[in-house]
Amino acid sequence: MLNLPExxxxxEVCPRDGWQNHKTMISTEMKIxxxxxxxxxxxxxxxVTSFVNPKAVPQMGDAFDVVxxxxxxxxxxxxxxxxxxxxxxxxxxxxxxGLTDVSFVLSVSEEHNLRxxxxxxxxxxxxxxxxAESAEGLAITLALPCVFGSPFGDEIPMKRVTDIIDKAFAxxxxxxxxxxxxxxxxxxxxxxxxxxxxxxxxxxxxxxxxHDTRGMGLANAYVALEEGITKFxxxxxxxxxxxxxxxxxxxxxxxxxxxxxxxxxxxxxYDLQMVIETAVEMGxxxxxxxVSSMANLCAQK
Numbered sequence: 609m610l611n612l613p614e615x616x617x618x619x620e621v622c623p624r625d626g627w628q629n630h631k632t633m634i635s636t637e638m639k640i641x642x643x644x645x646x647x648x649x650x651x652x653x654x655x656v657t658s659f660v661n662p663k664a665v666p667q668m669g670d671a672f673d674v675v676x677x678x679x680x681x682x683x684x685x686x687x688x689x690x691x692x693x694x695x696x697x698x699x700x701x702x703x704x705x706g707l708t709d710v711s712f713v714l715s716v717s718e719e720h721n722l723r724x725x726x727x728x729x730x731x732x733x734x735x736x737x738x739x740a741e742s743a744e745g746l747a748i749t750l751a752l753p754c755v756f757g758s759p760f761g762d763e764i765p766m767k768r769v770t771d772i773i774d775k776a777f778a779x780x781x782x783x784x785x786x787x788x789x790x791x792x793x794x795x796x797x798x799x800x801x802x803x804x805x806x807x808x809x810x811x812x813x814x815x816x817x818x819h820d821t822r823g824m825g826l827a828n829a830y831v832a833l834e835e836g837i838t839k840f841x842x843x844x845x846x847x848x849x850x851x852x853x854x855x856x857x858x859x860x861x862x863x864x865x866x867x868x869x870x871x872x873x874x875x876x877x878y879d880l881q882m883v884i885e886t887a888v889e890m891g892x893x894x895x896x897x898x899v900s901s902m903a904n905l906c907a908q909k
Contacts, residue, residue: 615875617839618865619815620646621655623674624692625859626847627894628658628667634894636670640677645886646844647678647687650878654682655711655841658692659701675705690749694725694732696739699746709747711785712736716769717754719762720789724753733772740779750776751785751817756793756801756828766801770808777809784814785841788828791821791857798828802835815839818860820846820899825860826868833874840865845887845898861900863887 623643627634643656656678662669675689682689690709691702702710714732715721721729740748752772758764773784786805788798805814816832816839818825829840846861863883866876884906891898898904 612833612872612874613838615838615877616833616869617653617815618651618862618876618878619653619655619690619839619841620651620844620862621817621841621859622646622844622847622862624655624658624668625817625841625849626843626845628665629849630667630847630894630896632895633667636673636677638894639670639674642886642890643674643678644681645890647682647685649883649886650876651687652877653688654690656689656691656707659698659705660692660694671701672705675707679706692751695727695735699739699743699748703746708745709749710743711749711751712739713751713753714772715753715789716764716772717758717760717762719760720754720758729768729772733775737775737779740776740781747783748781749783749785749815750781751787753787753789755786756788756798757790759790759792766804770805773805773809782813784809785817786814787817788819789817791819791825793818793828794824795827795831798831799835802832802837806836811836811838815841817841819848819857820860821857826864829860829865830868833869842866844883844900845891845896845903846900847896847898858899861887861898861903863902864900867902 657671657674658668659671691707692711693699694713699710714736718729816837818828842862842865843859844862846858848858866878866880869876884902887903888906
């Protein structure tokens with residue numbers, strides 16, 4: 609019989625990863641409304657926006673206003689807000705906005721990193737190590753896209769991944785995020801990668817970020833749970849996708865992940881029914897076609 613954890617932590621990433629690709633601009637007021645609703649659903653950690661060039665990702669152009677509109681409510685409810693950054697300027701802006709948690713993105717795919725941040729892996733790593741050593745007062749997570757495979761066909765050597773992780777921890781980083789950015793991993797491959805990394809990093813300090821491009825997101829999450837991962841990213845309504853990965857679909861749906869875990873007896877701290885109802889209402893208000901199973905099941909009733 610499987611030795612499963614009693615509970616897991618699910619970080620809600622819809623406000624950042626879920627909305628960044630949405631074709632219709634979402635008003636700041638609408639974002640604030642649904643971020644607060646997500647917190648009411650039980651989110652204790654949330655990827656709330658990204659501090660990137662608004663010309664590249666227009667949907668995130670109101671980052672400062674969004675953070676200002678939800679910070680007090682999040683503090684009151686005990687939800688930690690995080691923002692994404694690709695460079696020193698992004699980290700500085702996250703700090704100016706009042707965030708204490710930042711995710712710095714460094715892809716382990718050379719091609720993806722060039723498209724995502726217009727830098728080589730070496731250049732991004734040098735930038736990251738410099739800011740990590742000077743980031744007093746900030747909790748920085750190093751997010752590693754494409755750990756489970758590159759959509760551009762370039763090889764992802766595990767030694768590259770472990771070298772980056774080693775250097776990050778040496779610089780004082782305590783959290784690592786592993787991402788299947790293109791949603792191309794299989795359960796077998798996910799297990800293989802995680803079993804390899806288990807010898808290099810304590811999974812208490814690792815989260816996993818899975819996309820569902822080929823319909824294997826939940827299966828990969830199940831394998832990750834078996835391998836000792838207890839921190840997961842998920843997006844309400846299964847919204848999301850990387851602007852720099854052609855054809856990438858959304859993240860695993862928060863409501864689908866909660867349903868799977870709760871059915872297995874693993875607590876999440878979320879109110880599943882409230883998450884489903886919020887996802888359905890959000891989809892209607894922002895004109896989003898939700899693809900999560902639980903949201904669609906509810907919408908059809």
